[in-house]
Amino acid sequence: MTHTVAVLGAGKMGELVLAGLLRSGWPAGRLLVTTRRAERGSELSEKYGISVVENAEAVDKADIIAVAVKPQDAGALFDEIGPKVGAGKLVVSLCAGLTTAFFAARLPAGTPVVRVMTNTPALVDQAMTAISAGPHATAEHLDLAEAMFTPLGATVRVPEKQQDAVTALSGSGPAYFYLVVEAMIEAGVLLGLPRQTAHQLATQTALGASVMLRDSGEHPALLREAVTSPAGTTAAALRELENHGVRPALLAALEAARNRAREIAGEMK
Structure with missing residues (x-):
């Protein structure tokens, strides 16, 4: 049986998930999306042929609820809809910094939660996605989350305590790469x-x-x-990169990203 997925939030990440599921053969009739703005909903409906619904309807009809809202909006959203999530539902969070415990505290007891961090190369099916089990999430739930994101690129399972580091390295990583290029x-x-x-x-x-x-x-x-010949052009270039502190700069950047993810979690408690 094909599951019905509701994507809460139609920003860049929400659209990435929707588009990737459609490319992988997920039926459009089994995809729902919620939006804040009616014009954004119309755009997505016309572009992908999917149903745009209210949050309450999404929670009622879907058996997989993918949370793609901004982290700062997740608290109010789940204070509203969390108690309405029925038995047998799976919540998949794409919210950077937010722990599965954050959602579990706002959901009926026993609701499984899986935390996911992917990145924008999902647009070309070259994403790197890390998946972590939260409260009550079984191997079957992880398999289901993995099936959603494998068509978008590579996946890896990590303990949830490593997710902030994942966010810093691969979640934000494309931006570092683009800056270098x-x-x-x-x-x-x-x-x-x-x-x-x-x-x-x-x-x-x-x-x-x-x-x-x-490869x-x-x-x-x-x-x-x-690539580096003795006393060659590459050696000269690498010396300058090392002199300008490329390695410590990257380390400091990733630590800053990880720390900001932790701050977001702290702000949302």
Whole structure:
């Protein structure tokens, strides 16, 4: 039997989930979405052929409730609808920073909750999604959540205590990657390349390096060393990156993202 999924919240992440489920063959008739703005609902209904409903109807009709609202909006939403979630429902949270305990406290006793962190490459079926079991979530519930997100890319199961680190590394990770590629393009232009050429060179290099890293199974340090000839151009460039503190800057950035995820959880208690 195909489950009915209701996506609460139709922002970027909510739409990513809806679009990915449809691409994977999930029937549009088994997908519901809730929105704050009527025009956004009309846009999604026209684009994907799915039903736009009120929160109460979504909770009533769906057996999987995917929460894709902003974390700061989740408290008020679940204070309203949480007690109405009936037996046999699964709640899947995509809210950065919010623990499964946060939802469990607002749901009927025994309601299973699974916490998920995915990222925007879901748009091209190359997401990295981490899944964690919360209160009352069984292996079957994890299998179901995994089935929802596997079509969007790769999945991994982690203990929930690691989810803030996941958020910092892969949830926010595409933004770090885009910043580096953007800087490479600008540097190429500064060195005299046409912008379009610089863009093509940087993006294809990034793609090739990523696929090679994934498929070779080699440690990134070994792949880096294979490109670096003694006293060569790459060695000169890497020296400058190390001199400018790229490693500690990345560590500080990820720690800041992890700490902000923890702050969000603390603010929502």
